[in-house]
Amino acid sequence: MSRVTILSIVASAALLLYILEMVRRRKLREEYSILWLAGSVVILVLSLKQDWLVGISHAVGIVYPPSFLFLVGILFILLILIHFSITISKLHMMNKKMAQEITLIKESAKITFSGDR
Amino acid sequence: MNPGMEGTSPRILVILPAYQEERSIGGLVRSLRERYPYDALVVNDGSTDNTGDAAREADAIVLNLPCNLGIGGAVQTGFLYAKDRGYDVVVRIDGDGQHEVEDIPKVLEPILAGRADAVIGSRFLGETGYRGSIPRIFGIRFFRLLVNLTTGYRVTDPTSGFFAINRRLVAFYSDHYPSDYPEVDAYILMHRLKARTVEVPVRMYDREEGNSSITPFRAVYYMVKVTLSYLINCIRRFG
Numbered sequence: 001m002s003r004v005t006i007l008s009i010v011a012s013a014a015l016l017l018y019i020l021e022m023v024r025r026r027k028l029r030e031e032y033s034i035l036w037l038a039g040s041v042v043i044l045v046l047s048l049k050q051d052w053l054v055g056i057s058h059a060v061g062i063v064y065p066p067s068f069l070f071l072v073g074i075l076f077i078l079l080i081l082i083h084f085s086i087t088i089s090k091l092h093m094m095n096k097k098m099a100q101e102i103t104l105i106k107e108s109a110k111i112t113f114s115g116d117r
Numbered sequence: 118m119n120p121g122m123e124g125t126s127p128r129i130l131v132i133l134p135a136y137q138e139e140r141s142i143g144g145l146v147r148s149l150r151e152r153y154p155y156d157a158l159v160v161n162d163g164s165t166d167n168t169g170d171a172a173r174e175a176d177a178i179v180l181n182l183p184c185n186l187g188i189g190g191a192v193q194t195g196f197l198y199a200k201d202r203g204y205d206v207v208v209r210i211d212g213d214g215q216h217e218v219e220d221i222p223k224v225l226e227p228i229l230a231g232r233a234d235a236v237i238g239s240r241f242l243g244e245t246g247y248r249g250s251i252p253r254i255f256g257i258r259f260f261r262l263l264v265n266l267t268t269g270y271r272v273t274d275p276t277s278g279f280f281a282i283n284r285r286l287v288a289f290y291s292d293h294y295p296s297d298y299p300e301v302d303a304y305i306l307m308h309r310l311k312a313r314t315v316e317v318p319v320r321m322y323d324r325e326e327g328n329s330s331i332t333p334f335r336a337v338y339y340m341v342k343v344t345l346s347y348l349i350n351c352i353r354r355f356g
Contacts, residue, residue, distance in 0.1 A: 096186055100194045103180045104201065116181035117167045 039076030127205035132195035135212030146175035162191040189296035238279035238319030268308035
């Protein structure tokens with residue numbers, strides 16, 4: 001086994017275990033762990049199954065098989081970032097709605113808070 | 118007259134979004150209340166000065182947002198209030214004294230007569246004497262072109278924040294109102310709702326107090342963002 005193979009096996013296995021542990025401790029919600037888990041499993045499998053990696057790499061025209069691992073990693077990072085942008089947009093919308101509803105409730109109940117000036 | 122408005126006089130709400138306007142909001146609300154029997158609603162967009170208190174002392178209904186939502190979110194809060202309380206017509210006017218309170222009947226008249234769903238005050242119609250900075254005029258021309266090409270409306274002042282709308286648009290905007298320069302986006306929304314719009318000439322003054330929110334960098338950013346938002350609103354589904 002080459003050093004780069006060992007490195008990618010160790011790194012993806014560590015990432016996989018870390019994500020699972022975070023979910024187990026409820027520090028990471030399941031819905032946000034799926035892409036991380038999928039990405040680390042794919043990289044781990046391709047690192048262990050050298051012949052699969054070489055086969056796929058050659059099939060898509062990649063000469064140096066480990067660079068296919070980088071490609072997979074980058075693609076998963078892109079997916080995760082898009083997922084975050086969508087989530088932030090959703091939270092933004094929910095936050096706005098809540099601020100508006102709170103404001104209307106304060107007015108109808110004639111409540112003023114110390115922050116209201 | 119719109120259906121359901123015959124017999125009783127329509128309930129009219131004037132919405133004034135205000136951010137850091139403690140020095141001008143009180144006088145503005147008072148001049149409104151002296152002239153008209155309409156309710157004045159100040160939406161205080163998370164000001165850190167005494168905008169909310171000043172407005173309340175002047176006998177406005179005050180909505181104090183817990184944080185700054187930006188102009189679109191603040192105005193939408195006003196629309197939500199109007200919808201909840203069953204107002205027939207909403208007038209939206211700037212809270213910084215840029216618009217002339219005396220022009221309110223001009224933006225109300227076509228709606229009350231049932232000739233329009235939305236009436237927008239334009240500083241470029243007639244002899245209103247408006248002089249804007251070159252970038253501002255450029256931005257307005259750009260949006261004018263965008264709106265006129267895509268909707269078939271003949272708009273002169275697409276960024277005007279002085280307008281009146283009827284219940285139907287209030288209800289729609291309560292669910293769908295854009296965040297920055299909402300007035301430009303509102304045209305594509307109105308077009309898609311097949312709303313009847315009319316522009317009327319109004320006066321517009323330079324700001325008396327407070328600072329305009331626009332810097333050159335933000336101006337470019339907003340132009341790109343509003344254009345994107347506008348074009349997406351052309352193809353968006355509204356459920």
